[in-house]
Amino acid sequence: MAEEKGPQWAMATPAVLHMVGVGCIMLWALLAGLVNPGALPIIGITFVICAVATLMLGMVELRRGDILFGSIDMIFGALVFGAFGLVLCVVTWSWANLGGLPDILQVDMKMAGWLAVGVGIILLLMLPAVGKVAWTLVLFFLVLAGGVGLAAWGFFVGAAFGAFPNNIAAWLILAFGLFAFYAATVFITNTVFQKPKLPIGGPAW
Secondary structure: OOOOOOOOOOOOHHHHHHHHHHHHHHHHHHHOOOOOHHHHHHHHHHHHHHHHHHHHHHHHHHHOOOHHHHHHHHHHHHHHHHHHHHHHHHHHHHHHHOOOOOHHHOOOOHHHHHHHHHHHHHHHHOHHHHOOOOHHHHHHHHHHHHHHHHHHHHHHHOOOOOOOOHHHHHHHHHHHHHHHHHHHHHHHHHHHHOOOOOOOOOOOO
16 A cells, blocks of 8 residues: 555544543433433434444544554444444334334343443453553443443343442443543643643553
């Protein structure tokens, strides 16, 4: 391939982190029982919009040659924002239109639990790589994996929003969202000032 000329692509992950932070706040409100299930379509549509943007930004990171953040962006775009957002939209439509059908034809939210299990496994498999960037990434990937695991448990047992284990999952997911906001601020600030103004921690190994 011929060498590219002109300005290089900028780091795209900070924008993804901001969207992840907003998404985590929305999931926190839902899982903690602060909003009723009528909020599902709003969350679902927001997630689908973020999925489109995140997938494009992930391609930018991969084009820059960053396989770690590019892969993370693509995973969040496809599985977290995209798949889960569509699940929420389908569930909302199902409740509105399929209420009179037999139980066997109703949406089975246990599948959302299996989706969460898959995401949790990916987060754990990412730990060796993110640990080469910063120990804080390892810590908060573990926090998010715990939150996702508890949310999966909630889907499996049909727990109500605001009840255990969804209420604990909500706070773990919120903690990761706040870290996402901070990490995005670190990347943007340190890049703009061309010096380490804000810390994010050294490599874990």
